[in-house]
Amino acid sequence: MATSKDLPPLDVPFFPNVFIKNQFCTKPQRPPKSTDLSGKVAIITGANTGLGYEAGRQMLELKLSHLILAVRSGAKGEAAAAKLRAKYPTARIEVMLLDMSRYDSIQDFARRVDSQLPRLDMVILNAGVFKFKYETVPSTGHEELLQVNYLSTVFLATLLLPVLKSKSPPGTPGRLTIVHAALSLVVPLPTTNGHKTLLGGIDDPKYFVADKQYNLSKVLAQMFAYKLVDYVSADDVIVNLVCPGYVKGTDLGRNVHVLLKPLGAAFGAVFGRNVTDGASTYLDAAFVKGKESHGSFLMSWKVTPYNSFMYTPEGKTTADKLWQETMNELEFAGVSGILESMKKH
Template identity: 60%
Template sequence: MSSKELPPSTSPFFPNIFFYNQFRAKPSWPPASTNLTGQVAIITGGNAGLGYECAMQLLSLRLTHLILAVRSPSRGEAAASKLRHAYPKSTIDVWPLDMSSYDSIQTFTARISSQLPRLDTVILNAGVRHTNFLSVPGTGHEETIQVNYLSTVLLTILLLPILKTKSPSGIPGRITIINAALALLPKLPSVDDDAPLLKSFDSPAQYDANGHYCMSKLFAHAFLYKLVDYVSADDVVVNLADPAFVKGTGLIRDVNTVGKVFMALFGALCGRTVKVGASTFVDAAVVKGKESHGCFLMSWKIEPFNSSLYTSDGERAVEQLWRETMDELAFADVRGVLQSMKKGL
């Protein structure tokens, strides 16, 4: 059953979910027969941390062509150089992509359309979590919501027809969006047709670093909840993957010294290794099949979405968020793109 079809979780206490995810769940590694020869994959934010480790794991499965989509080309090239040394038979390229810029996303997808004859897999790993409020000048949105939700949605939608046409006949393309168990913590906000939902997160006075981060991940649940109405698993498989809490990543790089010490200690006690965390990406993008389309994957298993999506209030919030998102991204004709992907067309 898909996440949408599963009954909502009845676990009353988030630490129960955290404990199982961190300490009880057993890693699921690709079968020894997994062979990605001939395939082409893109990883956003693939120059460090989980993205870099994911790149290593895909290349170890004999991936033929890897593209690191990164904000800093120099850092991307430094990472690519190490990967090329470890896997000299693979082609490894670095393409610029700024997830804070709609223009950059459109340029990036246009380049894929014109330059890649084949594309099998895209792993959307780029994300941010800021201690202090930051606004994106080009859009006016708070950067966590911008990058983790709005820009990720735009990139996902623009990739859909590309993957549909550039993946081998009879084999759906794959998009795995990195998510988090923290998406299960908040509830979708109550909505009012006269009060915009997305803009309510753009006020510095209302900024909550953890709250905005968790909500950005919950919004991804809401997006996928609706996306399956338009996209067939026969064309493109889209899923969300939670790596759990992983020690040694750059997600907390802008916290203060005390926070870094605490998170380092917490990671030493509770954190997954980067290798185990990245294996959840590979599992979602390579191992799982069509059954994972439209699903939230946690602990290498299909799990329900955030429970608030299954309520009448949650359904109204999902619809309003969808409308506002489509309006925000109308400049890229996202409605037209989705209509072209509509099941049965």
Template identity: 60%
Template sequence: MPGSRDLPPLTTPFFPKIFIKNQFRAKIRYPPKSTDLSGQVAIVTGSNTGLGLESARQLLSINLSRLILAVRSVQKGKEAAKQLNASFPTATIEVWELNMSSYGSIQTFARRAETELSRLDIVILNAGVFKFKFAKVPDTGHEEIIQVNYLSTALLAILLLPVLRSKSPADSAGRLTIINSALAFTAKFKTKDKTPLLPSFDDTKNFDGQDYYGVSKLLGQMFLWKLMDYVSAEDVVVNMVDPGAIGGTDLGRDMPGGMVVFAKLFGLITRNLPDGAASYVDASVVRGPESHGAFMMGWEITP
């Protein structure tokens, strides 16, 4: 089966053809009933709410033994862990602090995984932001969408790759799934010719929240493309997945009041959280080495 890098670039307009195919014609797939994660350990970032929490729940439902909820707010993480423990009392569920706006927090988290975990099988990098107003991250000086969705996510992936490689069983490669978005295909990326590139995102006159979100995901796809030159599927299987348009997430929590009506109307055509999270589990558990380096959309490997 060809991977994403082997497929010709998409030339079909995203709206409406690709969107309709991905959102309404995709065959939603849940893991086979025989899937069993007994003994395995997983990390899910941004897992106190939305798709992160639901994917954590689904991993536990197929007998995941130990779950690390990587969250910015430990208190909210503990509330989520309590909810999950009520349904899965035999699983070990821990809450670890992770602030994706801080390089120091990301490095501390990775070191903790290296020192405290005797085993690590699955990492799902779900944490992300969508901002409607320009904001810089004090710790780095970079615009927040690009910082969290691209720079910090890429850093955390790089730091956790050797942990996955060394702490997954010898007969089973570790799994790293990064959550991406088909909105990468819509990115105008008006600063793409700027040199150097990163400072251009930090200029308020270039800010467009929706486009920055798409650009952050496009940069993520570029990162994965290049990463495949350095990472073997025999060590860690790395892929990206788009869950589609999903209702019930907190991604648009900063939405201006004038857009609320549109959001409610759009919510009529979104997938529910369980179906969206099923794409996470499919990418991180069900798929094998054939998904290494792949961008998955609508449960299919796509360009």
């Protein structure tokens, strides 16, 4: 099966056609009934509620042995873990603190994972934010959606790559899935907006529009994945991106203005996918799909093309630029060296 890189770009002139097909014309797919996750260890970020919690529950239903809920609030994480422990008493369900807005928290989390876990099979990077207000992260100075949804996510992904490679069973690649969004397909080619760098232009409050910034923060991960496959072999770690569809009943809109929440609830009631079906896309990406999904974008339970600009010379040049800027941003942690080491077998 072809990867996203190998597919032709989507020829859909009107995005609602993609939305309707994804939401209403695709039958949800469950893991094969024979699936048995006994002995396996999985990490899910942002797993105390919504899709992350439900994905964890479904994996425990398939006899997952050890689930780590990576969360910002210890109290909320323990409350979620207690509910899961009551239902799955034979599984080990652990809470680990992780603040995706802080690089030091991400580094500390990756070190704990490496030192404390003798085995790691799967990681689902589900944590993300959506905000209507422009705000920066004090420790980095970056706009919050850019920071959490892109920079921090790819930082954590990079730090966990060698851990997954070394701690997955011999002959079996580790799995790393980044939660994504179909709205990334409507983003125009990112520009510097008159700044010296792409990241500087994206940080500029003059160009901040909440929904556009969210979509942009997601498409950057596609551009990163496009380059990442040059460093990471699917024999070591299979990395993919997954869109769960528009799902009602999640906590993504927790920062939306209170007056807008009824509108979101009404839209979700009509168009939203339920949490059970949405979370099943995570399982499909994390352990059902094979090496054909490496570096790919999954939507509607199948490999899907990237944003169409990624198939143009301009898109590839911009991806190169973003990659180098990302390496520069994260070089304090030696990310380029980590990625170079992943090339070695």
